[in-house]
Amino acid sequence: MxxxxxxxxxxxxxxxxxxxxxxxxxxxxxxxxxxxxxxxxxxxxxxxxxxQFKRLNVGTLYIMPNFGGKGTETLSLEDIEAIKEEASSVSAVTIVVNGSSEVSYAKTSTSASIAGATKDFQNINNLSVAQGEFITDAHNEKRKKVAVIGAEIATVLFEEKEYSEIVGEDIVINGKRYEVIGVLERLGGNMPGFNPDEGIIVPYDVAEKYIVGKRARTSIMALAKDIDYVADAADEITQILAKLHKGKSDDFRVRDAGSSLVxxxxxxxxxxxxxxxxxxxxxxxxxxxxxxxxxxxxxxxxxxxxxxxxxxxxxxxxxxxxxxxxxxxxxxxxxxxxxxxxxxxxxxxxxxxxxxxxxxxxxxxxxxxxxxxxxxxxxxxxxxxxxxxxxxxxxx
Incomplete structure (x- = not known):
């Protein structure tokens, strides 16, 4: 056939x-x-x-209170100062506290995520400022009521205003006035735990005192000098915290972004x-x-x-x-x-x-x-x- x-x-x-x-x-x-x-x-x-992970350096380390720990130890600014001085494998470190609050400008108000942090938060999370500046050490030391706002928050509160017009304006967070010192570039997507586009970053001490309170759980983000130093950085941080907190290392856990990504x-x-x-x-x-x-x-x-x-x-x-x-x-x-x-x-x-x-x-x-x-x-x-x-x- x-x-x-x-x-x-x-x-x-x-x-x-x-x-x-x-x-x-x-x-x-x-x-x-x-x-x-x-x-x-x-x-x-x-x-x-x-x-979710592309904005994070692979060498980023997270140090968080261990919910399964026996104690009630918390992280503080003294911890990050000790890590800066003693951890040779770490290039940047910041303490972070997260919360949420009502934010308003003129007659417009909205709910926003608030992150209290230090200047290294920008470097560790690869954040870029479109206009103005980021939080500095001076802002934290003097407990300045300043804020760096995300692109979405800027659009909601200030509508059609240019970023250059927004910097210098005052917004109200939890009943207190904060000067906008910077507007972040739009990122798109989410970052684990905090979305910069829809969030506001303020000095750590200010967030702790006026927004989230001292009972809020804090965490530390650290950046290893290189991907090859991640394990060494984790060991150094663990030893430093064990010394500062008198051996209560079980109260904290250290994780790296690379392992979380994998x-x-x-x-x-x-x-x-x-x-x-x-x-x-x-x-x-x-x-x-x-x-x-x-x-x-x-x-x-x-x-x-x-x-x-x-x-x-x-x-x-x-x-x-x-x-x-x-x-x-x-x-x-x-x-x-x-x-x-x-x-x-x-x-x-x-x-x-x-x-x-x-x-x-x-x-x-x-x-x-x-x-x-x-x-x-x-x-x-x-x-x-x-x-x-x-x-x-x-x-x-």
Missing amino acids: RMTEIFTAVFINIKENKFKVFLTSLGIIVGALTIVLVIGIGKGSQANVEE AAQDSAKVMTLLLMSIATIVLIVGGIGIMNVLFVSVKERTKEIGILKAIGARKKDILLQFLLESVVISTSGGLIGIFLSIMIIPLMKYTDISVLPSFLGYGMGLVFSIATGTFFGYYPAMKAANLKPIDALNYE
Whole structure:
């Protein structure tokens, strides 16, 4: 048989059994759709993780009170001064206290996140000032009521004003007036624990006294001189805190941003693999459905196979016809699944799930669909090809 005749026979049989073929391909459609969405979700998750951590230096260390600790030790400015003087592997260190408060300017008010920090907060978090200046040591020493505001807060409070017009204005935080000394460049996305775009940074002592109170939990952020010094910096900080707090090192925990990033990326990859496993199971179920339908088709077309062999059709012609039928069904299912994913992905923006479409997802969805059809279609096709002409012609 010529290839044109084989293809014609395949499409005639599919056309005559459209509804059955559609039901058969449902598993493949769902499987391909799932694969594209799973890869998209995986890429979206990884992109979110990278977005959250991209502004942090990989050598950043977090020192936080340990909620599982036996004591009630807190971190203070004395701790960061000791780290500055004694930790040779640390290039910058800041103490941070977070809170929230009502902020107003003229007749406009909003709720904002407040971070009390020292000047090194800018360097450690890679923050850039679009206009004005950042918090300095002098602001902390003199407990100046000054504030550096994020781009979103600037837009909400000052609307269409230029940044140059905002610097020097007074805003009210928790009933106290603060002079705006700087406006941060817009970053976009979130930074773990604090979003600079929607936040306000004030001197640490001022935040502790007037906004969050002395009972607020403080943390320390430190920056190692180089990525190779992260472990040394963590050890030095642990030893310094143990000495200052009389051996109560269990009250604090030290973590580095690089480990947090790797852990977050690993979690995203594990979730992607788990979802891929589910998609693979769906495809396998769809492939079993194709195999089942082809077995039934072989039974129903036994006499047709006998006639084809009697008029000269070779074993490989019959094998190819049934195998092509399986591949066409699975490929069509894969393409429909990909088309549906293209329609669904834009709708995912209305959920909390981030999905990034990719050619890798589309390609894998189609490849897995074709592979499933080929694998599960081969055995029924071989069975049809091995039928003896005389037995097939006598089959009732």
